[in-house]
Amino acid sequence: MRSDTERNRRRLIEAAADLAGERGTAVKMTEVAERAEVAVATAYRHFASVDDILAVYRFDVGLRLLTFSRRSDLTGLRLLEAVCAEWVRLVVVHGRSMVHTRSAEGYLARLRAGARHIAVQVEAVQQPIAAAAAELGLPEPGEQGAFLWNILFDPREIFDLLDTVGLTQAQVSRRLFAAFCGSLRGWLNESAG
Template structure:
């Protein structure tokens, strides 16, 4: 890609994320183009919709989480906690833009179909979840572990725990990891 094309694409993604953080789903591609200082036609050349631009934004956040996860020396539950805490920090940093990537299809269907913004996050979480369940004696849940992690660590719910309940990111991570492991223990087939 040419540098001006790459620059425009990055500006569109950034504009979409900032507008979504401020205005939720009530934004149009024309709004994004104006904020990015590009024409609406240019914005549409890069993305077919605001949702596509936001999915690309979430992919970038997922890449950050994956790089963090792959570089960690911790193992087991400690690894799952530190990666989950990093996710919460990223959600808090990027604000409400993290809430607006939604679909009519369920998480597992989108993950198994290869939705990039989910697969990069799954890459970040596969080892932490696998090692945590091994350490705690829980049967390997496969991608059901990712499903439950996604449900518990949904950005909207993280904001609720932080803003409404008043928990800090460390406490949220610790409690949700415990809840995840309890859920996976309960989900496992009876011995």
């Protein structure tokens, strides 16, 4: 990809994320193009909609989590705990725009439909969840483990715990990790019985 093409693409992604963080999902492509300082036609050459831009943004964040997960030397519960803490950190670093990259369609439905930004997140957490489940003496949770993880580690709820409850990032990640382990145990025991 040419450097000016890549630069414009990156500007559009950053502009959409900034605007979504400021105003939620009521962002128009014309506003994104203006913020990115590119023509509207250029914006549409790269992306079909603002939702498409935000999906790429979320994919990039998921890719960072996947890289972290794969590079870690940790195993089992310690690996999952580290991945959870990294996700909370990434959510905070990327700000409120993470809240507005959500969808009305369910997580598993989007995963099964091939949503890349969901697939990369599942790839980042599935092995750590499976390793943690094994250490807890639980069966392989498959995609349902990622489903549960997504429910608890929703960026909206992370910011709620930080801003409303006043927890630190470390407290948020530890509590959500503990809640996830309990939820996973309950979910898998109910499935088995």
